[in-house]
Amino acid sequence: HFLGASSISEKNTTIIGNAYQNHSVDKREQEPLIHQEELTSSINDAIFCHEGSDIQNALLSTVSHLTGYPVETLGLDMDLEADLGIDSIKRVEIFSSLEEKIPGIPSIPPEAMGSLKTLGKIIDYLNKSRPGAIVPDNTLTISPDISSRISGFEKMSPAKVSIEPKQQVQSPLLRNIISIVEKPLLSDDGLFSPNGKIFVTDDKAGLSKSIIDELSFLNIGAELVSLNNFIKIEDLSGIGGLVIIPEKKQNDASLLEEAFLAAQHASHGLISSGKKGKSIFATISRLDGAFGFKGRGIACPLQGGLAGLAKTAAVEWKGVICRAIDVEPEWKDNFKIAKAVINELLASEQTGLVETGIGPETRFIPELRPSSYPEGTINLAPGDVVIITGGARGITASAALALAQIANPVIVLLGRSPEPSPEPLWLSALEDETSIKKAVLSNHFSGNNASPKEIETLFRKHMANREVSRNLEKLKKECRDVAYYSVDVRDKDAVEGVINQVRSKYGRIKAIIHGAGVLEDRLIIDKTLDQFKRVFDTKVKGLSSLLSATSDDPLQYIVVFSSITARIGNKGQVDYAMGNEVLNKIAQQEAIARPDCRVISINWGPWDGGMVSETLKREFKRNNIDLIPIEEGAKCMLLEMMGDKSNPVEVVIGSNINSKKETHALSFKREIDVKTYPVLESHIIGGKPVVPFALMAEWLGHGALHVNPGLFLHGLDDIRLLKGIKLDKGKKLIRLLTGKPVKKESFFEVNVEIRDGMKDGVEIIHTRAKAILADSIIMNPPLYNIPDKISSKTYTRSMDEVYDKILFHGLELRGIKEIVGYSSKGMVAHISPAPHPDKWIKDPLRNQWISDPLALDSAFQMAILWSYEELQQLSLPSYCRNYRQYCSNFPSEGVTAVLEIREALKHKIKCDITFLDTDNIVVAMLNGYEAVISNSLFKSFRPQ
Secondary structure, eight states, X not given: OXXXXXXXXXXXXXXXXXXXXXXXXXXXXXXXXXOHHHHHHHHHHHOOOHHHHHHHHHHHHHHHHHHOOOGGGOOTTOBTTTTTOOOHHHHHHHHHHHHHHSTTOOOOOHHHHTTOOBHHHHHHHHHHHSTTOOOOOSOOOOOHHHHHHHGGGGGOOSSOOOOOOTTTOOOSSOEEEEEEEEEEOOOOTTOOOOSSEEXXXXXXXXXXXXXXXXXXXXXXOEEEEOHHXXXXXXXXXXXXXXXXXXXXTOOSTHHHHHHHHHHHHHHHHHHHHHHHSOEEEEEEEOSSSSTTTTSSOOSOGGGGHHHHHHHHHHHXXXXXXXXXXXXXXXXXXXXXXXXXXXXXXXOSSOOOOSEEEEOSSEEEEEEEEEOOOOOSOOOOOTTOEEEEESTTSHHHHHHHHHHHHHHOOXXXXXXXXXXXXXXXXXXXXXXXXXXXXXXXXXXXSTTOOOOHHHHHHHHHHHHHHHHHHHHHHHHHHHSSEEEEEEOOTTOHHHHHHHHHHHHHHHOSEEEEEEOOOOOOOOOTTTOOHHHHHXXXXXXXXXXXXXXXXXXXXXXXXXXEEEEHHHHHOOTTOHHHHHHHHHHHHHHHHHHHHOTTSEEEEEEEOOBSSTTOOHHHHHHHHHTTOOOBOHHHHHHHHHHHHTOOTTSOSEEEEOTTOSOOOOOOEEEEEEEEOTTTXXXXXXXXXXXXXXXXXXXXXXXXXXXXXXXXXXXXXXXXEEEEEOSOOBOTTSOEEEEEEEOOOEEETTEEEEEEEEEEEEETTEEEEEEEEEEEEESSOOXXXXXXXXXXTTTOBOOXXXXXXXXXXXXXOOGGGOOEEEEEEEETTEEEEEEOOOOOHXXXXXXXXXXXXXXXXXXXXXXXXXXXXXXXXXXXXXXEEEEEEEEEEOSSSOOTTOEEEEEEEEEEOSSEEEEEEEEEOTTOOEEEEEEEEEEEEETTHHHHHSOO
16 A cells, blocks of 8 residues: 555555546646757756756745645746735744755855845855856757757657656656655554564574563563574464564575465465454664655565565455564664564554654654656767667667667667577568468468467567567667666676676776566465566566676666555555565665666556556456557656656656545535634734644544544644734635545544635635544543753743733633743643633634644743743744544643744744643643744734
8 A cells, every 4th residue: 555645545445446646637638749959948947957947846845845836837037925825934933944954054044044035046046156157048958969869859750759848848758856854753552452473584683582571561472583494384273463563684585485385374364363453564674764655775685575565465365464674773772672663563543654763752654745856967978889678669668768769879778689680571561460360370381270379479579579660770879889788687697797898898887777577476375486586686686686797887876666566555466566676775775876877766566667567457457557659658758867866766656656636525614704603813023923733633523523423532733824814904815625435444534624715717725634534532542750950940031021012812712820840851830721602703613622722832832932031032833743632621721731842943942831730630731732933923023
């Protein structure tokens, strides 16, 4: 199944299943590029140099993420305030996020912020302010030799490809990158017991033993066993789980072969146990704690294949909880690691996630995030040597042809098919399948009887020979030279011999494109080891052979054809998923090891060609999964090659990769002003009434419950304030929309949004979150003790001074009764309860609050005070990672709020907030709260 940024699809049992998202494909043909001068001019007019486009892409994606506007609706000449509604506070939040995305980017001083009225001016300012920066002249230099080839695009057949500026031609294929979302470690509350004994393979480094000890402490049966001996256990009828942990020194392919065999051996028992209760299957790797996505390098890429095994099992094994856990290698405390691992495996609140990275304090969840294609040039000169595996057939041949037409290289193709030979005369004039098969019968069998299988075998052989011959002829017309070698890419010595010949004839290798692959689709239960090795080795040994043979060559590009199967798993393709996941991690490793080489691992969706048979095409069509047109796929590869080292290594390309876009239903709409919402008179910022973030959170919870009667709110996840609700014209019509509930173990997840009207054809989204609903109120709060370090000082200001001189809040929102502790680590305060809803709102949505908006707002006020005292600045809320509530209503006598500062950055603070009752029992928790810091707030907070 699929890990999405906003929702997680359920497991499916189809070949790919409904884990892909419908994404509209622009079917309009691109006009042929006829005149080189026109193309060069249009490119020069439209594209910045690489550095400028890096900043532009980062800025546009940041603005989109923090405002909710789609990237394609953002114009560089749009006025930030008038066109986009980005006020000074949102501007600070954008600049802060931009600084996190691009370390070392110049800061924008407060005095300059006001003068930067458009996105284009911000980009110009940042480019000019970079130390040693050369200000781009908005031109893209194309070498004469390459540009002279571009006019030949209209001659391409069958894969017609045109490369134009991204600003003019958007690829219709969705491009995703993998983004790591940080979340808190799971607690050990309410762990379930699996239906049987858990087997843990021995890593011989202490972690396996610690996991066994912790399971035993929980009275859960567990047994330590070596990986290769596990398959010798005959009776697994009582198995409740299998946890595969590689040995510390096991760094070869035997690890993954043994892991596959162990999973296969356990499959029947785990599925049977899962039907009776709960069973688990897990793999544990130590890449970097986030499956390689921290960008620091990977010690053992082969361990990446373990996640492919777990993801495939999750698709195939109904009722088995499957997990792939990546542990931060620097984390050495086996006892704490074991507890974190067991919390992931046995948490009663199962999240539906398969992949989770863990470190000493944080979980790292990989999610797909839509991203625009890179901009730039392909860094190959005419005559540069490019090695391409996958032969002169199918998608790799089309990719080779596309590259040939833009770069004029020497292309060397390596494939399994024999080198082509001239067609016999009896075949050369025939084109349709029926005629050819009749001719095969007549010429090979002299008209005598032959089995359909015998005829089909010879037919395929002739067609393969024809396809290779014709593609080589096309390539010879488009590039400096072309050569074809029949070689098994798994044979390291044979590949090295071919590369030596190529190097002697043409020169050193400048690029490799590894597209070779085979399929042997079988369920984990049914697949043989030979089938597994054939598929896995073609991918992994093939790439290893290429890298070994070119280790001393000045490679400019390493392009690896991976698969969406590696990212989400796929029924019947465990070997393909594991092999491609290893390719992804080898690519991550090579990107670190080769600073002058652009390394790309493209996780393709299914192509309309190559290994996708007619049967598979029908299955894809039945599940509304679009195939990648060959010409569009080839263009996407070239666009990826136009990127530089700042672009991610792993990308996911293809149609319908995310789940279908959710349709939101209207929960309620209200026209708000200070007459109907008198509480807004106590929340004036910059002279205008503004809806408090805490009240928006209350609305989000109400919206989710309104369309799901009978359920209870347990919390909210990823609460993002995109655009504040300001009553600058006296009234505002707001609408709250909710998505369909998605069952996740014992909870329901519901996407909720507060929206406004349309602006320039784009609907304004003020805030969004994911509501977490339950069948009953969750009454088992975590244990919590106020850290001594937080309340180590006495706060000396009176509440009258605080509200008169620092905070802007009016009488209705003055909820802090007393600050009882304060330090550089946080703050503790007693908070008043919110009054009855009709005291704040003339026609309230409910007769009682779901949470307590005064308690939440007062906690945000505490963050403002802490910023004032410690940083001499002020703050406003912008985001909260999650909110959890452990009661039906907040206590009527009020709560104690504990603010714990986690990180103080230049423009942002990050903290956690805990609400306690009079017995110090947790009422609710806000984790990952973020507030924007800005000097401009001193003016906004003053009475107008």
